[in-house]
Amino acid sequence: MAITSANQLELLQTAEAVAREKMIDPSLVIEAMEESLARAAKSRYGAEMDIRVSIDRKTGRATFTRVRTVVEDDAVENYQAELTVKEAKQYKEDPQIGDEIVDEVPPVEMGRIAAQSAKQVILQKVREAERDRQYEEFKDRAGTIINGVVKREEYGNVIVDIGRGEAVLRRNEKIGRESYRPNDRIRVYIKDVRREPRGPQIFLSRTAPEFMAELFKMEVPEIYDGIIEIKAVARDPGSRAKIAVISYDSSIDPVGACVGMRGSRVQAVVNELQGEKIDIIPWNEDQPTFLVNALQPAEVTKVVLDEEAERIEVVVPDEQLSLAIGRRGQNVRLASQLTGLDIDIMTEEEESKRRQAEFAERTQLFMDTLDLDEFFAQLLVSEGFTNLEEVAYVDADELLVIDGVDSDTAGELQARARDHLEAINKKALERAAELGVDQSLVDFEGLTPQMVEALAEDGILSLEDFATCADWELAGGWTTVEGERVKDDGLLEKFDVSLEEAQDMVMTARVMLGWVDPTEMLAEDTGEDAEGEEGQAAEGDAAPSDDETATPAGSGA
Structure with a gap:
């Protein structure tokens, strides 16, 4: 041709x-x-x-x-x-x-x-x-909602015609009860757009939390305008969801605006999600308050937050336990997703038993170590004393407020506590010496004899060994494995050593050994501020305007 x-x-x-x-x-x-x-x-x-x-x-x-x-x-x-x-x-x-x-x-x-x-x-x-x-057209549309027409179903995945291309709604991205036939119209969320050898792949979702957030944005003008913000969404697709909202206008109720007149706005979202029940919750910066809201409709009587572990204990009335947990743990699971905290729920009876057990344990400690009768030991615990160190080194005036304690009795209590602690320290140092601990570690400021013993039992025998430790190895921490938070036990965790204290001790040891130059550390800490000062000097030391704000440098682990 x-x-x-x-x-x-x-x-x-x-x-x-x-x-x-x-x-x-x-x-x-x-x-x-x-x-x-x-x-x-x-x-x-x-x-x-x-x-x-x-x-x-x-x-x-x-x-x-x-x-x-x-x-x-x-x-x-x-x-x-x-x-x-x-x-x-x-x-x-x-x-x-x-x-x-x-x-x-x-x-x-x-x-x-x-x-x-x-x-x-x-x-x-x-x-x-x-x-x-196709890739250029859809790459910037990820994170938005699009309408499409069902073309066919392949191995449970739905192929959707989205006008100028095809997209995939995977089996695990469909709401459980949903089934589609060819030519059905469908509203979906563009979750991801990727360029692959066989062409751009557009992945859709109807189970993503962002899908619900975008639906509310379409139904609630205040969200679209930025007056109300969706702070968090947690979903059990097709069953139940929780959405946290906040209003930046004091005259507008965020929950009421999302519900709409006679529930019209939230009902439109519910209908699109095949009847999924939606709890709309006011967001709060105070995590315990926010959690109390998130556990609705259950009532909460007490909240104890452990910020370092990102865990929270919630106490509810006995009759509210099943409501707080929800069917198959749904309510507490969604509340946990919404707040980003691990939640332990217990009844008032269980919490009372635990408090009684702690009270009895501390009472027994003081009876055994200070040679006190039960009544006197209970008085100490009732006044908030939890360990021997507090009794030994607290200001004597704090002991004098206890009924029946005069200056002589307070002095005797503190002497007994100190004698017992010295005996424990002596025993710990002897055990550490048997394990071959170096004197440099014993003399290191910040480590108690019991800490030195604990380190020696783990093979850390010198200051050099201590300086090679990571802060989390000493203070402990949390690791996320397959979506589950797993506890990492620290060598000094039982001595209430925080992560910041562990960082300071390790860096001090490295400076003492000459591994780190303290002047370089100081330069790193102040480098950002110094840059800012030089920049201001170059501009004639002009004072910042009213709308300028200073941002302090963040500290990293």
Whole structure:
């Protein structure tokens, strides 16, 4: 098949038709045709030749040219694509090394195989252009809601026609009870758009928490306008959800605005989510208060927050326990997702028993170590004393407020506590010495004899060993494994050593050993502020305006 004047215009018409059908630039189709014709010409004239084809965008005429590069006489390796300066003078008056000599060659006859190869090249280029166009169109639409039409279902995954492309609603992204037939209209959330070898993949979702947030944004104008903000969403898709909202206008109730007149706004979202029950909760910066709201409709009588462990204990009346936990733990699970805290729920009776057990344990401690009767030991516990260190080193006036305790009795109590602690310390140091602990670790400020013993039992025998420890190894911490928070026990955790204290001790040990230069540490801590001061000085020490704010440098672990 030769490209004659009779079918030159057909090339342009074909390119226009394909571009219109695939919604891509016609020039991309023509470029694909040029490449396919050049490949066919190479198979005719020789693969070593540099054959190029140019199709006139107005007439459709295809021009075949051979391109050869001018090289030095002794550098010719490919006689089909290179020529010497002497040979080039036949085509150009003053050829230079590196010049390209272009001369036209006759069009080629395309046999069946060549035509099929050209067709494959064109189809591949068109597909690539179509994929690029689809990716560019949808990459910025991730995180938005789109309407589509169900085309088919494959292995539980729903293929959705979204206008200028197809997207996938995976089986695990569908709400459990939902089933779809071809041509059903569907509203979905664009969760992710990725460029993959087989083309851009658009992944949809109806179970994502963001889908519910976007639905509320569509139904509640105050959210769209930014007057109300959705702070957190937790969902059990198809069953129940909790959404936390806050209003930046004191005259607007965030919960009431989301519910709407006679529940019209929230009902529209519920209908879209196949009857999913939605609890709308006012957000609060105070985590315990926010948690109390999140556990609604259950009533909470007491909240104890452990910020370091990101855990919270909640005490509820006995009759409210099942309501607080919810069916199959749903209510407490959603509240945990909403607040980002691990929640332990106990009844008032269970909490009372635990308090009694702690009271009895501390009472027994004082009876055994201070040689007190039960009544006197209970008095100490009732006044808030929890361990021997508090009794031994507290100001004597705090002991004098206890009924029946005078200055002599207070002095005797503290003497007994100190004697017992000294005995414990002596025993701990003897045990550490048996394990081979170095004196440098014993003398290190901040470590008690019991801490030294605990470190020695774990093989940390010198200051060098201590300086190699990580702060979390000493103070403990929490690690997230497969979505579950797992506790990492610290060597000094039982001595109530915080993460910050562990960091300070480890860095102090490294400075003492000369591993870290304290002046460099100071420069790192103050470097950001120093930069700011230099910048202000360069600007003539101008005072900041009223709307400028200073941001302190954050501290990292």
